[in-house]
Amino acid sequence: MREHSQETRAVEKGGGYVYFTLPDCRTVPVIVGRWLIDSGLLQPAGDDLFGGSQTYRVPHGGHS
Numbered sequence: 692m693r694e695h696s697q698e699t700r701a702v703e704k705g706g707g708y709v710y711f712t713l714p715d716c717r718t719v720p721v722i723v724g725r726w727l728i729d730s731g732l733l734q735p736a737g738d739d740l741f742g743g744s745q746t747y748r749v750p751h752g753g754h755s
Contacts, residue, residue, distance in 0.1 A: 713746070
């Protein structure tokens with residue numbers, strides 16, 4: 692999951708986002724979160740009120 696944030700780490704390195712896993716809320720380094728999304732390993736869930744996504748998931752039928 693990614694969440695909008697104004698904290699320094701999020702603004703400087705994460706494009707205004709922090710990244711963490713669900714359901715355990717473990718922190719994911721910004722560079723790893725962005726890489727997973729940018730590389731297509733995670734797909735957007737489309738759960739943002741404005742047509743974007745805050746939650747990203749491993750695609751179904753993916754890799755074994």
